[in-house]
Amino acid sequence: MAATSPANIFILAGQSNMAGRGGVSKDPTTDKNVWDGYIPPESQPNQSIFRFTADMVWEQAREPLHWDIDVVKTNGVGPGMPFANELLAKAGPSIGTIGLVPCAIGGSHLREWVKGTNRYTKLVERMKRSEEHGGKVKGFFWYQGESDAAVEEEAKSYERELSKFFTDLRADMNHPDLPIILVKIVTHDFFISPDFEFKEEVWNAQEAVTQKLPNIRMVDGRVAVGNFDEGLNEDRGHLNVKSEVNLGKMFAHSYYSNFAHFIS
Numbered sequence: 001m002a003a004t005s006p007a008n009i010f011i012l013a014g015q016s017n018m019a020g021r022g023g024v025s026k027d028p029t030t031d032k033n034v035w036d037g038y039i040p041p042e043s044q045p046n047q048s049i050f051r052f053t054a055d056m057v058w059e060q061a062r063e064p065l066h067w068d069i070d071v072v073k074t075n076g077v078g079p080g081m082p083f084a085n086e087l088l089a090k091a092g093p094s095i096g097t098i099g100l101v102p103c104a105i106g107g108s109h110l111r112e113w114v115k116g117t118n119r120y121t122k123l124v125e126r127m128k129r130s131e132e133h134g135g136k137v138k139g140f141f142w143y144q145g146e147s148d149a150a151v152e153e154e155a156k157s158y159e160r161e162l163s164k165f166f167t168d169l170r171a172d173m174n175h176p177d178l179p180i181i182l183v184k185i186v187t188h189d190f191f192i193s194p195d196f197e198f199k200e201e202v203w204n205a206q207e208a209v210t211q212k213l214p215n216i217r218m219v220d221g222r223v224a225v226g227n228f229d230e231g232l233n234e235d236r237g238h239l240n241v242k243s244e245v246n247l248g249k250m251f252a253h254s255y256y257s258n259f260a261h262f263i264s
Helices: 080-091 118-130 152-156 158-172 199-212 221-225 241-262
Strands: 008-014 024-027 032-035 049-052 058-060 098-102 136-143 180-184 216-220
Touching: 008 080, 008 118, 049 080, 049 118, 080 098, 080 241, 098 118, 118 158, 136 241, 152 158, 152 199, 158 199, 180 199, 180 221, 180 241, 199 216, 216 221, 216 241, 221 241
Parallel strands: 008 098, 008 136, 049 098, 136 180, 180 216
Antiparallel strands: 024 032, 049 058
8 A cells, every 4th residue: 555645646537438348248157247357568557556446545556447436337447557557658757656546437427426416525535535645636537428428408418517517626626727638438429329319419518618628638539449340349338458548548648748747
């Protein structure tokens, strides 16, 4: 366990593809989801990368990062570790240690995260507690919206609610310039599904919030996935290991290109 907070703290929030489903598939004999245990080179542990546990203590980070957070689901490889490893590679050891704070919950809707909800309260608490021993939250990563794309009312209010969520979060953290990187949702845009017919409203909302609020950037999940036949799990709804690694690297490149001054 680390006695002090890592110098550079990053929040991982949203739903299942942030929690990580890389390497997760259904066991045909039990009909339950299982993780195959494979950890790619980009996601290997590093002595400079730490994880904030559910009990709010720092430990060396290793996959799956969300195992004690998204507890009702099966977690696998996510974007957090490849992000941290890539950022260290780009910025160099002089930036010090990196701390990852897993907060994502599979299947969650934005309405479950807004101020006034139990989930919002816990998110802010985890963020504040992560800074208690000297570190500072330097970035907030948000990958969410698939659930809202299935509900017309939620999709149409997504811009307003997401903008307020980010604004409230920055205010409650007393960090008005907190860098935020969000992911343009991807997993249901390539086939016709009545369950996600409002995905374009969510895309438009994400783009609008990125343009409206300061210090927000967006990375395109479709770029991370690439060829859909090769970039998704067999469930066709979650990023596979390769795509999660790609997404993590995209986080690092976007962060370093736009917000390197926060960690220098």
